[in-house]
Amino acid sequence: DVYKRQRRYPVALESVPHGRHPPRATCGSAPTERKKTIMGVISRGFGARRRESDDRLPPGQYLTEDFPVLSAGPTPRVSLDTWEFAVVGLDGIRRTWSWDDLQALPIDTITTDIHCVTRWSKLGTRWRGVSLDHLLQDAGEGEFTRVFSYGGYTTNVPRADLTGGKAWVAFEFDGQPLAAEHGGPARLLVPHLYFWKSAKWVHGLDLLENDEPGFWEQNGYNMYGDPWKEERYW
Secondary structure, rough: HHHHHHHHHHOOOOOOOOOOOOOOOOOOOOOOOOOOOOOOOOEEOOOOOOOOOOOOOOOOOOOOOOOEEOOOOOOOOOOOOOOOOEEEEEEOOEEEEHHHHHHHOOOOEEEEEEEOOOOEEEEEEEEEEEOOOOOHHHOOOEEEEEEEEEEOOEEEEEHHHHOOOOEEEEEEOEEEEHHHHOOOEEEOOOOOHHHHHOOOOOOOOOEEOOOOOOOOOOHOOOOOOOOOOOOOEO
């Protein structure tokens, strides 16, 4: 199960929530153990402030100029020689792309705002990556997806929210290769949803007929996660 995999592959948490929430969630990763207190070293960020006049800031969010990270043990270290992204269709066929395959696809430059369920927002972030449109175009049917990561993390995203230029497999941030602490070598980027949907260390996705909860969705977090509707929890 996911908790056994978490213990085998400790992960880095991007941030911790404050206030009285249900289970503790992070942006695109999961805790190393289910019942163990989350502890770590805050490496950057958390100097957030509210800017009421900015209409790009969803309700309940605070602006940060940094990129918050909380490290809770070592992150998965995935070699580019062995990295792959897989799409598993309803027919059970597994389509895969190596790192070189991914780099051979059209690459987009994305400037976008990101919003974490733990209430920080970062505006005008710059990324480079490959649109999921290229990876899903021949994948067959399936209205829903379960995204999975190196390390065992999962999250659910409707297929419609991964296509139409809405989502990417991102491998560069702010002009540099994506750091492992932020999900490198590649993470999912779905900026119109809370950032826990943008799974770190992304490994692939399964196409599904029905919506099924991922890690945080099973533990009290919203099935969809629209920051403008504050869809944080059940």
